[in-house]
Amino acid sequence: xxxxxxxxxxxxxxxxxxxxxxxxxxxxxxxxxxxxxxxxxxxxxxxxxxxxxxxxxxxxxxxxxxxxxxxxxxxxxxxxxxxxxxxxxxxxxxxxxxxxxxxxxxxxxxxxxxxxxxxxxxxxxxxxxxxxxxxxxxxxxxxxxxxxxxxxxxxxxxxxxxxxxxxxxxxxxxxxxxxxxxxxxxxxxxxxxxxxxxxxxxxxxxxxxxxxxxxxxxxxxxxxxxxxxxxxxxxxxxxxxxxxxxxxxxxxxxxxxxxxxxxxxxxxxxxxxxxxxxxxxxxxxxxxxxxxxxxxxxxxxxxxxxxxxxxxxxxxxxxxxxxxxxxxxxxxxxxxxxxxxxxxxxxxxxxxxxxxxxxxxxxxxxxxxxxxxxxxxxxxxxxxxxxxxxxxxxxxxxxxxxxxxxxxxxxxxxxxxxxxxxxxxxxxxx
Numbered sequence: 456x457x458x459x460x461x462x463x464x465x466x467x468x469x470x471x472x473x474x475x476x477x478x479x480x481x482x483x484x485x486x487x488x489x490x491x492x493x494x495x496x497x498x499x500x501x502x503x504x505x506x507x508x509x510x511x512x513x514x515x516x517x518x519x520x521x522x523x524x525x526x527x528x529x530x531x532x533x534x535x536x537x538x539x540x541x542x543x544x545x546x547x548x549x550x551x552x553x554x555x556x557x558x559x560x561x562x563x564x565x566x567x568x569x570x571x572x573x574x575x576x577x578x579x580x581x582x583x584x585x586x587x588x589x590x591x592x593x594x595x596x597x598x599x600x601x602x603x604x605x606x607x608x609x610x611x612x613x614x615x616x617x618x619x620x621x622x623x624x625x626x627x628x629x630x631x632x633x634x635x636x637x638x639x640x641x642x643x644x645x646x647x648x649x650x651x652x653x654x655x656x657x658x659x660x661x662x663x664x665x666x667x668x669x670x671x672x673x674x675x676x677x678x679x680x681x682x683x684x685x686x687x688x689x690x691x692x693x694x695x696x697x698x699x700x701x702x703x704x705x706x707x708x709x710x711x712x713x714x715x716x717x718x719x720x721x722x723x724x725x726x727x728x729x730x731x732x733x734x735x736x737x738x739x740x741x742x743x744x745x746x747x748x749x750x751x752x753x754x755x756x757x758x759x760x761x762x763x764x765x766x767x768x769x770x771x772x773x774x775x776x777x778x779x780x781x782x783x784x785x786x787x788x789x790x791x792x793x794x795x796x797x798x799x800x801x802x803x804x805x806x807x808x809x810x811x812x813x814x815x816x817x818x819x820x821x822x823x824x825x826x827x828x829x830x831x832x833x834x835x836x837x838x839x840x841x842x843x844x845x846x847x848x849x850x851x852x853x854x855x856x857x858x859x860x861x862x863x864x865x866x867x868x869x870x871x872x873x874x875x876x877x878x879x880x881x882x883x884x885x
Contacts, residue, residue, distance in 0.1 A: 456480050486512075486520055493525040495644035500527065504647060509554045509562050509588070517555035526552055534561050546572045563587035579640055581622050589625040596643055597626035656711040659790045662742040663711075667704050667783055669746030671696075674753060674775070681761075695772050703780060706826065710787045710819050737882075745789075745876055749782040752872035756865075773834045773857045774865050780826055781869030789877045791819060797877055834862065 457476035461467075468474050499506050506526055510517050514531055529552035532540075537554070538561075540547070547568045554565055562578075566588050569576050578585065578592035589595035623629065630642050675691045753775060760766045760774060788797040833839055834857055857865070 456482055486516065488520065488523040489640075491641045493523070495641040496525045498644040498648045501648065503651070505549075505552060507552045507554065507565075509557050509565060511557055512555060514553075514555045517553050521553050529553060531555055534558055537561055537564065541568070559584035560587065563591045566591040577643075579643060580626075583621050586621045586625045589622060589627075594628075595626035597622050597629045598640075658738065659711045659787075660708045662738065662745070662790055663783070663787055664704070664708060665739065665742035666746035666749065666786060667707065669743055670750045670753065670779065670782075671699060671704075673747075673750045674757075677754060678757065695776075699776075699779070703776075703783070703826075706822060707783050707787055710822050711791065741876075741880070745786055745873065748876065749779070749786065749869070749872045752782070752868055753778055756868055769840075770857060773840070774861065777830055777834065777857070777862060777865035778869035778872075780830060781866045782872045783869075784823055784826060785870045785873040786876075787819070788823075789873055789880065792877075794881055831862065 456479040458479060459474045459476045461474070496506050506524075508517060508521055508524070508526065510520070512520075514533060518531065530548060530550045531553045532547070532551045532555075534554075534556040537557070541564065547565070549572075554561075557565070562580075562585065566576050566578060570591075570593070576592045577594040577596060578588045579596045579598075580586075580589055581598040585597075589597065630640075675696070678691055756774065756778065757771060760771055785797075791797070
């Protein structure tokens, strides 16, 4: 900063260099990153999404801003280098996350180059210089100022308070910014995290659905063949199948949806099906393997118990129900815990030193406890088990449907069929 004093009759000079100035001091300008942006960038990385900065500033400024924002250090590409890359027909390396000295026209070129490399792109911008990039991106996100409550803006017609009109028209949707919830980019990252969480829960639900249906279909088919023509009652009668398909399986599938915050720090890879429509064969294979492992254990136990003369069809149903529920519950916990060991997270249910601390408020705990408590009620309560086809109630006679030791054994048999998968799931995990 400097100043110069002109005489009363002195003319205004044409250029600054015609005047002698007195130096006053030095002022430096800093581009501060908005509050919570670092956390938003971290959320994107946790969701498996790379964050890229496009700026007209020089390389040094771009690097400084990237560090403040928490971007993972990568390769810097300038506008001049970008033109050379386009001329040579090359592709942008996936390690590049800082683009410096970029013109507005080059922003759209970068988006097109990323898309040609197979990337799904989302652009966040609010200026006229971002218009072409917003239009070129798969998802264009713009920002609006929260002006609700102002008497002169009850109609919310002043999006241009923070976003230019052309940017509003070019984007796919607008994120509202306010001082309570933070910047628009923070809200975008939160929406992304919630979408990824929901997507993962759906995949877990589909996987468990496939596994349990494989067990029911195969067990029902083979048990009917074995008992065909025999005098004994079929294990899979209408009432028993109805219990499993209408009550047990749907309850297990809700395991993944009610207040499930276990995967806040998600390590899920990007979905190939959403990206390019290709089905992940490993995903289906893992679900079938889990179902086959539970079926193999249950069917082996079925054959052993059937060979015992005193074993009735009702006892086989009770054993199957107990082992099936136990195995399905462990299967759900294995899927819910992601790449980590499910028993490690389960042991820390009541601690606050882990991202999984919200398990205490998770409905998965309630569903697990409810099903484990209701199993003995269904099996040992006379009126209940007779109504469900698990036994025949005789007044005054003891209920010998399942010996308590056999009941405990059936719980361990079902759980053991799934624990081994917890050690190999990293090979199938998506």
